[in-house]
Amino acid sequence: MKDTSALSTATLGYPRIGRNREMKKALENYWSDVITETTLKAISDSVLNDALTTQSAAPIDSIAVGDHTLYDHVLDWTLRFGCIPSRFQNLTPGLPTYFAMARGVDSAPALDMSKYFGTNYHYMVPELDQHITPTANFDDFLHQIHLAQNQLGSERVVPNVLGPVTYVHISRLSGIEPAQMLDKLLPLYTQLLNTLKSRNVPEVQIHEPALVLSEAASLRDLYQTAFASLAACQLPINLVTFFDDVHVDVFPWMCKLPGLSAISLDFTRGNNLVTLKKCGFPSSPRLGAGIVDGRSVWTDQVSGRTLLAAIKDIVGDNVKICVQPSCSLQYVPIDVDAESSLPEEIRPKLHFAVQKLKTVAEIAASPESTSSSELTGIVEEAVADALQESLFVRQPKFEERRPQQFTVPGGFGTTTIGSFSQTPEIRRLHTQHRKGTMSDEEYNARIDKELAYVIGIQEALGLDVFVHGEPERTDMVEYFGVKLSGFTFTTKGWVQSYGNRYVRPPIIYGDVTRTEAMTVREFKSAQSMTTKPVKGMLTAATTILNWSFPRKDISREQQAYQIGLALRQEVMDLEKAGCKIIQVDDPALREGLPLKRENWEEYLRWAVRAFRLSTSGVLPSTQIVTHLCYSDFEDILDAIDGMDADVLTIENSRSGDEMLVALAKYGYSRDIGPGVYDIHSPVVPKTATMASRIKLFKECGLASERIWVNPDCGLKTRKWKEVLPSLTNMVEAAKIARIED
Numbered sequence: 001m002k003d004t005s006a007l008s009t010a011t012l013g014y015p016r017i018g019r020n021r022e023m024k025k026a027l028e029n030y031w032s033d034v035i036t037e038t039t040l041k042a043i044s045d046s047v048l049n050d051a052l053t054t055q056s057a058a059p060i061d062s063i064a065v066g067d068h069t070l071y072d073h074v075l076d077w078t079l080r081f082g083c084i085p086s087r088f089q090n091l092t093p094g095l096p097t098y099f100a101m102a103r104g105v106d107s108a109p110a111l112d113m114s115k116y117f118g119t120n121y122h123y124m125v126p127e128l129d130q131h132i133t134p135t136a137n138f139d140d141f142l143h144q145i146h147l148a149q150n151q152l153g154s155e156r157v158v159p160n161v162l163g164p165v166t167y168v169h170i171s172r173l174s175g176i177e178p179a180q181m182l183d184k185l186l187p188l189y190t191q192l193l194n195t196l197k198s199r200n201v202p203e204v205q206i207h208e209p210a211l212v213l214s215e216a217a218s219l220r221d222l223y224q225t226a227f228a229s230l231a232a233c234q235l236p237i238n239l240v241t242f243f244d245d246v247h248v249d250v251f252p253w254m255c256k257l258p259g260l261s262a263i264s265l266d267f268t269r270g271n272n273l274v275t276l277k278k279c280g281f282p283s284s285p286r287l288g289a290g291i292v293d294g295r296s297v298w299t300d301q302v303s304g305r306t307l308l309a310a311i312k313d314i315v316g317d318n319v320k321i322c323v324q325p326s327c328s329l330q331y332v333p334i335d336v337d338a339e340s341s342l343p344e345e346i347r348p349k350l351h352f353a354v355q356k357l358k359t360v361a362e363i364a365a366s367p368e369s370t371s372s373s374e375l376t377g378i379v380e381e382a383v384a385d386a387l388q389e390s391l392f393v394r395q396p397k398f399e400e401r402r403p404q405q406f407t408v409p410g411g412f413g414t415t416t417i418g419s420f421s422q423t424p425e426i427r428r429l430h431t432q433h434r435k436g437t438m439s440d441e442e443y444n445a446r447i448d449k450e451l452a453y454v455i456g457i458q459e460a461l462g463l464d465v466f467v468h469g470e471p472e473r474t475d476m477v478e479y480f481g482v483k484l485s486g487f488t489f490t491t492k493g494w495v496q497s498y499g500n501r502y503v504r505p506p507i508i509y510g511d512v513t514r515t516e517a518m519t520v521r522e523f524k525s526a527q528s529m530t531t532k533p534v535k536g537m538l539t540a541a542t543t544i545l546n547w548s549f550p551r552k553d554i555s556r557e558q559q560a561y562q563i564g565l566a567l568r569q570e571v572m573d574l575e576k577a578g579c580k581i582i583q584v585d586d587p588a589l590r591e592g593l594p595l596k597r598e599n600w601e602e603y604l605r606w607a608v609r610a611f612r613l614s615t616s617g618v619l620p621s622t623q624i625v626t627h628l629c630y631s632d633f634e635d636i637l638d639a640i641d642g643m644d645a646d647v648l649t650i651e652n653s654r655s656g657d658e659m660l661v662a663l664a665k666y667g668y669s670r671d672i673g674p675g676v677y678d679i680h681s682p683v684v685p686k687t688a689t690m691a692s693r694i695k696l697f698k699e700c701g702l703a704s705e706r707i708w709v710n711p712d713c714g715l716k717t718r719k720w721k722e723v724l725p726s727l728t729n730m731v732e733a734a735k736i737a738r739i740e741d
């Protein structure tokens with residue numbers, strides 16, 4: 001029983017994938033015609049039912065409903081608003097159109113995918129233009145509400161609605177201004193709110209994460225227009241923000257938006273305590289206090305109560321407080337209790353969605369309890385605490401060292417990004433080795449066979465710089481996590497990356513150190529088979545960190561340096577083993593950028609330093625390569641240059657030459673390998689197309705000897721029958737470029 005001082009509780013969203021990845025299996029079965037639409041929807045409903053039961057049992061008072069999805073909740077809203085781009089309009093309505101927009105069909109490529117507000121969740125970017133006439137179709141949303149009300153009663157069901165300003169803000173608009181688009185959508189929002197009101201919901205959550213962005217201040221007019229419409233429905237509104245603080249320039253007018261019965265803030269990221277201190281909190285709406293971190297896997301019993309006490313201190317006794325997770329719990333795995341092999345000293349420190357719900361309920365029931373039982377990370381003597389500045393600086397400068405490094409006469413050297421086809425045989429090897437049914441010796445021998453195969457292929461193709469193909473890696477982060485100390489792994493800790501793709505991020509729980517060489521054996525083996533240089537292949541510290549759950553007891557900067565130092569040792573060992581070219585992939589560097597622009601510089605400072613820590617110890621003659629999986633880095637050119645790599649390979653084939661022009665204009669003088677073909681597509685690229693692309697690089701002002709020719713990214717997901725003709729054509733295209741140069 002709750003005492004009278006007890007606080008209310010709410011959730012803001014819950015994992016949609018099912019405890020046993022039911023949704024993934026159901027989707028894949030539906031796509032391959034194994035199950036019908038009816039069965040798919042029945043499975044989906046049962047996953048939702050289970051999520052509701054768990055939240056109800058925690059117990060949570062107000063449960064957010066409506067974010068359950070077959071693929072992506074943003075895409076759901078796009079269909080609910082009937083914002084279907086013209087290329088999908090001839091398809092069968094309903095699921096065929098929905099999945100075509102998600103995954104593409106021959107006649108119409110999918111919507112673009114983009115990271116959702118700096119998380120590792122990807123949403124389908126709505127495409128809105130002036131021709132679109134939104135039409136309402138809220139059936140599936142109302143179905144979720146109905147199902148929840150049946151199970152929980154109407155008092156506890158609070159619809160979770162993606163707010164109109166955020167929806168427009170994260171869309172791609174063409175030929176229409178945000179304000180015009182908003183005007184088109186608002187009648188649908190009011191229609192929805194009126195319907196919800198008639199269904200007896202007590203309140204509605206309007207999720208507006210755009211309010212925490214740097215540009216939020218410029219969205220003020222849009223918010224005022226939107227909330228004037230929404231408030232007219234007279235359904236109480238909980239205005240929900242998360243992932244960062246609401247800036248002091250935004251908070252005062254945000255609080256005055258009409259219709260608000262509650263304002264929800266995230267106290268686990270950014271600094272909303274400062275915002276509250278500076279701006280105060282109005283007395284009438286409830287404060288939804290996001291104090292249980294929905295994006296970390298660590299316990300919150302102590303930190304949550306500490307935050308709550310600090311909040312109460314600032315807002316006083318008159319403000320009603322509701323205890324909440326900081327955001328939807330979809331960013332964490334579902335249940336720690338499902339894990340059977342977590343180290344016993346770590347298990348009690350970990351909380352996934354189910355445990356986070358319990359924490360919310362416990363804190364609300366006894367806010368003051370001062371149990372000091374919270375364990376945070378394992379603090380050992382901090383590794384990488386006192387690093388000399390010289391470890392971050394490579395000597396001599398690029399201009400001086402580059403002539404001592406590997407060069408292809410005439411330039412346009414050909415290479416690949418690292419991985420080759422991960423065949424079923426390779427995956428079988430991994431499984432057998434992991435399960436212990438294959439000995440280390442046998443496994444290594446089989447891996448060596450794979451190395452021999454890819455080396456042979458590269459000889460035959462006539463590439464200039466070889467790779468070993470990464471057959472020993474299941475995943476570019478997990479592979480290193482398993483070998484380094486300080487990481488642990490779950491067996492069922494899946495989180496949705498997008499649609500039917502889920503990942504199990506490693507968990508960093510202690511100081512990261514290297515206990516053994518991680519890549520030297522495979523390098524040596526591959527290099528022994530050829531006289532061509534074979535690249536050493538590592539994943540950069542920032543990428544490892546960004547694709548893991550970090551510790552909370554020390555900073556991400558410190559963790560990046562710990563990993564960076566471990567990689568530095570690996571780099572040095574590779575060099576000792578005769579490796580002349582070492583590639584350190586940093587595809588997730590950009591993904592770690594903070595939401596607020598003003599925090600970018602600080603992040604980039606340490607992210608770049610971590611890269612340099614790993615790579616600056618090598619001889620002048622050793623070539624350091626990096627690879628970035630995107631080409632939109634015009635806004636972080638200083639950071640890219642600051643990495644001080646000798647060669648930069650980037651994804652490029654899907655963009656025009658804007659980025660190369662920007663690099664030339666910037667005065668970027670190092671080697672660069674802009675991808676000449678898209679590895680996401682099974683289509684074999686034509687020699688002529690690639691040759692003209694390479695020509696374009698020259699026209700952008702890059703010098704031939706600085707240009708490398710490579711695909712956009714690794715070839716892991718491509719079949720050999722696609723890889724072989726593609727690379728044959730690529731090598732041919734480079735030859736043409738050399739001759740014509």
Ligand code: GLN
Pocket residue numbers: 417418419470476537585587627628629713714715716
């Ligand atoms: N070396 C990695 C590979 O080729 C790079 C992958 C990536 O950039 N995501 O697979």
Ligand code: ZN
Pocket residue numbers: 417587627628629651712713714
């Ligand atoms: Zn890549």
